[in-house]
Amino acid sequence: MAENIKNAERVIHQINVALKYLEGDILPALGMDNVESEMLLGIKILEAQENERKRIARDIHDGPAQYIANAVMRVDFCKRIIEKNIDEGLKELFELKEILKRALKEVRDIIFDLRPMSLDDLGLNQTIHELVKSITQDHDLIINLKLKPVKDEIEPIIQVAVFRIVQEILNNVKKHSKAKNVEIKLDYGLKYLMLVVNDDGIGFDVEKTLDEVKKRGESFGLLGIMERVKQLQGDIHIESKRGIGTTFKIKLPVNRKVLKDEGEN
Ligand SMILES: Nc1ncnc2c1ncn2[C@@H]1O[C@H](COP(=O)(O)OP(=O)(O)OP(=O)(O)O)[C@@H](O)[C@H]1O
Ligand SMILES: [Mg+2]
Missing domain, CATH: 3.30.565.10 (Histidine kinase-like ATPase, C-terminal domain)
Known part of the structure; x- marks a missing residue:
């Protein structure tokens, strides 16, 4: 990872230098320190975007995905219970609905966080x-x-x-x-x-x-x-x-x- 970032930094640096040269900018006037810290910031922004994706993946994994997995298991359980005792089965179904409602709320929260559709x-x-x-x-x-x-x-x-x-x-x-x-x-x-x-x-x-x-x-x-x-x-x-x-x-x-x-x- 660190090595990749270093390589990417080097490439971006070279492209920057080439671009500035083509634009006719006088490189020394820029001061290499500045160029380098801007480059580093660029890489850090890319990293931050990747971290954001990780966070969203984790949110979905830990939240709604768990609830839905749980709900799928409960459906089978429900089937078996209903065959034996209808009241117990209905109670199970109620709980199943609650789990799905929670999953839905979490999905909605994640979507809202990504891009609130209500804006449109x-x-x-x-x-x-x-x-x-x-x-x-x-x-x-x-x-x-x-x-x-x-x-x-x-x-x-x-x-x-x-x-x-x-x-x-x-x-x-x-x-x-x-x-x-x-x-x-x-x-x-x-x-x-x-x-x-x-x-x-x-x-x-x-x-x-x-x-x-x-x-x-x-x-x-x-x-x-x-x-x-x-x-x-x-x-x-x-x-x-x-x-x-x-x-x-x-x-x-x-x-x-x-x-x-x-x-x-
Ligand atoms: N409303 C505020 N009251 C007090 N301190 C604040 C407030 N807003 C920002 N700060 C200070 O400014 C710093 C920088 O904020 P910034 O939003 O850039 O970073 P962060 O919240 O620490 O991290 P990130 O936003 O990337 O999750 C914070 O760490 C905090 O010390
Ligand atoms: Mg902040």
């Missing part, structure tokens, strides 16, 4: 409502939602971005913040939307943390949020104070046409 049917606001509902079911967190009505249609790619950003911010709130209250505000303009998420947790040193996660290349939550915003040419501002809490302010275009139009002006 119900839209962004409703999907955020669902996410918040499922979080507050399992966590002692009060989440106050202030979602304004959507003015114009939000392009699907932007909806997914906002959803993923809210998901990661809330993951971090659960994992790190010790917050009791969260407020999520989403306001839609004709061209841009504004997302503000605020928690009353322990806060953190934003600059220092970003520097560290870039160097370590192991955490991609904050970096992923920054990257999404950057790709969509939005703005992000993170303000955090120790003992007070953290606020994310994110501005994104409602579709890519906005960017094209603004670029032309």
